[in-house]
Amino acid sequence: MVDERSPDPTGIAPGMLLVAAPGLTDPNFARTVVYVIEHRQQGSLGVVLNRPSEVTVADVLPRWATLSSAPPAVFVGGPVESETALCLATLRAGRSAEAVDGLVAVRGPVALVDLDTDPTALAPHLRGLRVFAGYSGWDARQLAGEIDRGDWIVVPALPDDVVAGQGPQLWSRVLRRQGMPVALLATFPADVRHN
Numbered sequence: 001m002v003d004e005r006s007p008d009p010t011g012i013a014p015g016m017l018l019v020a021a022p023g024l025t026d027p028n029f030a031r032t033v034v035y036v037i038e039h040r041q042q043g044s045l046g047v048v049l050n051r052p053s054e055v056t057v058a059d060v061l062p063r064w065a066t067l068s069s070a071p072p073a074v075f076v077g078g079p080v081e082s083e084t085a086l087c088l089a090t091l092r093a094g095r096s097a098e099a100v101d102g103l104v105a106v107r108g109p110v111a112l113v114d115l116d117t118d119p120t121a122l123a124p125h126l127r128g129l130r131v132f133a134g135y136s137g138w139d140a141r142q143l144a145g146e147i148d149r150g151d152w153i154v155v156p157a158l159p160d161d162v163v164a165g166q167g168p169q170l171w172s173r174v175l176r177r178q179g180m181p182v183a184l185l186a187t188f189p190a191d192v193r194h195n
Helices: 062-067 119-127 142-149 161-162 169-176 182-187
Strands: 015-020 035-041 043-046 052-057 073-076 080-091 103-107 110-113 127-137 150-158
Touching: 015 169, 035 080, 035 161, 035 169, 043 073, 043 142, 062 119, 062 127, 080 103, 080 161, 119 127, 127 142, 127 161, 142 150, 150 182
Parallel strands: 073 127
Antiparallel strands: 015 035, 015 150, 035 043, 043 127, 052 073, 080 110, 080 127, 103 110
């Protein structure tokens, strides 16, 4: 049993990225980049960072639209509870989530936003935010099994990964910055018949 205070042997922790391996063909996760929000013995939770939807933040949460990073789309966070909205934000330099009502620290300058909070009260603290419909979740040991099988590559996130809005290009950009040999996976064609 892993002690909650000790590092996870898989490298999973809040603030890490799960990058789908080229061979992962599940349509929910093919070529996705998942930001891990929570990882405990009971399970893990994250959101897909590179799946913008056709719905804008102004359509569903108009009070938050002006704070939303470009593109102002609601992103598809994952296949679980797709009617639930989660919001991640990056904080301005020198700001701490612990000191601001309506924010819950995830890692570094990235925080979860309580969407019931007044956006004007949070605006001075935020550099950008992203709204997600649904999330990605794994039961205890399920994610470790998928990593052992080679479905996911665990890498550190940059705060800009959360709000940069790179869409489908984020997958290859994250892989390219990892160095060799992982960086080579960024050149893997989506359809091997085009190789």
